Amino acid sequence: MKLQSLFGGARLQMDESIDMTLTSLLAYGPTHRHWAIAWSGGKDSTALLTLVMHLLDTGRVPRPETFTVLYADTRLELLPLYVSAGVIQHELRRRGVDVRTVMAPLDKRFLVYVLGRGVPPPNNNTLRWCTRQIKVDPMAAELRRLVGDRGEKVLMLTGVRQGESAIRDGRIAMSCGRDGAECGQGWYQETLPDQLCDTLAPLLHWRVCHVWDWLMFHAPAPEYGGWATSGVAEAYGGEEAEEINARTGCVGCPLAQRDTALDAVLAQPEWAHLAPLKEIRPVWRELRRPQRRLRQPGGEARADGSLSKNQQRLGPLTLDARRWALGQVLGIQRRVNEAARAEGRPPVDLLDAEEEARIRDLIEAGTWPQRWTGEEPRGDVPLDAVFADGSVQPLLPWDVEAAG
Ligand code: SF4
Structure with a gap:
C-alpha cells in the first residue's frame, strides 16, 4: 500500500525514487565526458556513490570517459563512517576507480589551526572559519586540479537532498542543487567557481528512509554491488534515523547543539569505547x-x-x-x-x-x-x-x- 503524501498523490516509493535518479543521470550525464563525485562518507553521498556505481556497472547509465571520486577527509570524521569509507575506498580502487582523498594542508587542519596557531574554535556568531577551511577550499583546490588534468569542465555529482516536498513546491531542479545546502551536505556548491563544474544532485528528491533502505539492504546485496554501507546507516542510529534525521559533522563540532550522531554511535555496544570523545x-x-x-x-x-x-x-x-x-x-x-x-x-x-x-x-x-x-x-x-x-x-x- 502506498502512503498518502501532503500533495495529494502517493508518496514516492523506493523504485520510483531510483527511476527519477536514473532519468536525471541519463538526461544530464551525457553532457559531460568527465564526471566526479564529492563524497563525504556520510549517508547521502555514500548512497549516491554506490547507486551510481551500480547503474554504471549494470550498463543502465552509459559510462563517462572518466569517473573520479573525491573523498573529503576533514580529519575529524566520525569513526564508524571513516572505517566504512576506508572499506568502500579499497573496493572502489580494486574496481579501478580513481579515488582521491581531499584534505586541508597541514597548517589549515582544524586541530593544527586551533592548537598550533591559536585561532579560537569556531562559533555560530562571529567566527565560523572551519567549513570553508577544512571542507570548501580543499575540495575547490582538488577540483581545480582535476579540471586541469581533464582539460574541460566536469560534471560534479552531489548527494544533496531536499526530499520529496521539493517536488510539490516546484523547487526540484535536477540540474543543480545550490539551495538548501548546509554544512556536511552540499557545502561546496555554494562557493565553488562555476566555470570548473556543473553540478547534478541525483538524490534531490530522495526521502531519508530511501537512503536508509539503500544503505542497509540494497547496496550490500551482491546484485547491487555488495558494498559495505550498512555501517554507514547504523552510524546514524539505524532505524531511528528516519525519526531523528541525524546529520553528522566533525567529531566534537563546536557549532552543534548536541552530539546527536556521536550519541547514536555510542548507543551501539561495539562503539562504546569512543565515549571519551564526548569530552x-x-x-x-x-x-x-x-x-x-x-x-x-x-x-x-x-x-x-x-x-x-x-x-x-x-x-x-x-x-x-x-x-x-x-x-x-x-x-x-x-x-x-x-x-x-x-x-x-x-x-x-x-x-x-x-x-x-x-x-x-x-x-x-x-x-x-x-x-x-x-x-x-x-x-x-x-x-x-x-x-x-x-x-x-x-x-x-x-x-x-x-x-x-
Ligand atoms: S561540522 Fe562543525 S566543525 Fe566541522 S566544518 Fe562543519 S561547522 Fe565546522
Missing part, C-alpha cells in the same frame, strides 16, 4: 573563556587608520591554553585507543604524529594569528574600557578589586 566539546567551550585568550588592549585601528568598531575584542588562545588543550585531546585519544586495543576495535586518529609535532613547533615558535603579537593582555585582565568613538572609561577601583 571534546567541553574543551572547545573552555577555550572560549577570557582567561584562555588574549584581548586587544584598546585603540585598535583599521588599515585606513580609523578606529575599529569592535574595540578590546577577545582574540587568540594563550600559549598555555593551547598546551592545556593539546594535552586534553591527546588524553582523549589515548583513552579511546587503550580501550580499542583491549577490545580489538579500530582506533581513532584525532592527531597523528606529524600534526602533533607541528602543533608543538607552532606553540614553541610563539605563533599568533594575523594582527596579534602575543604581547596583548590576557582576556580576564581588567582594563580601562575603550569605545569605538575613541572615548575611554577608566577602570573603577571596585572592578580591580573584583578582578583581584
Whole structure:
C-alpha cells in the first residue's frame, strides 16, 4: 500500500525514487565526458556513490570517459563512517576507480589551526572559519586540479537532498542543487567557481528512509554491488534515523547543539569505547573563556587608520591554553585507543604524529594569528574600557578589586 503524501498523490516509493535518479543521470550525464563525485562518507553521498556505481556497472547509465571520486577527509570524521569509507575506498580502487582523498594542508587542519596557531574554535556568531577551511577550499583546490588534468569542465555529482516536498513546491531542479545546502551536505556548491563544474544532485528528491533502505539492504546485496554501507546507516542510529534525521559533522563540532550522531554511535555496544570523545566539546567551550585568550588592549585601528568598531575584542588562545588543550585531546585519544586495543576495535586518529609535532613547533615558535603579537593582555585582565568613538572609561577601583 502506498502512503498518502501532503500533495495529494502517493508518496514516492523506493523504485520510483531510483527511476527519477536514473532519468536525471541519463538526461544530464551525457553532457559531460568527465564526471566526479564529492563524497563525504556520510549517508547521502555514500548512497549516491554506490547507486551510481551500480547503474554504471549494470550498463543502465552509459559510462563517462572518466569517473573520479573525491573523498573529503576533514580529519575529524566520525569513526564508524571513516572505517566504512576506508572499506568502500579499497573496493572502489580494486574496481579501478580513481579515488582521491581531499584534505586541508597541514597548517589549515582544524586541530593544527586551533592548537598550533591559536585561532579560537569556531562559533555560530562571529567566527565560523572551519567549513570553508577544512571542507570548501580543499575540495575547490582538488577540483581545480582535476579540471586541469581533464582539460574541460566536469560534471560534479552531489548527494544533496531536499526530499520529496521539493517536488510539490516546484523547487526540484535536477540540474543543480545550490539551495538548501548546509554544512556536511552540499557545502561546496555554494562557493565553488562555476566555470570548473556543473553540478547534478541525483538524490534531490530522495526521502531519508530511501537512503536508509539503500544503505542497509540494497547496496550490500551482491546484485547491487555488495558494498559495505550498512555501517554507514547504523552510524546514524539505524532505524531511528528516519525519526531523528541525524546529520553528522566533525567529531566534537563546536557549532552543534548536541552530539546527536556521536550519541547514536555510542548507543551501539561495539562503539562504546569512543565515549571519551564526548569530552571534546567541553574543551572547545573552555577555550572560549577570557582567561584562555588574549584581548586587544584598546585603540585598535583599521588599515585606513580609523578606529575599529569592535574595540578590546577577545582574540587568540594563550600559549598555555593551547598546551592545556593539546594535552586534553591527546588524553582523549589515548583513552579511546587503550580501550580499542583491549577490545580489538579500530582506533581513532584525532592527531597523528606529524600534526602533533607541528602543533608543538607552532606553540614553541610563539605563533599568533594575523594582527596579534602575543604581547596583548590576557582576556580576564581588567582594563580601562575603550569605545569605538575613541572615548575611554577608566577602570573603577571596585572592578580591580573584583578582578583581584
Ligand atoms: S561540522 Fe562543525 S566543525 Fe566541522 S566544518 Fe562543519 S561547522 Fe565546522
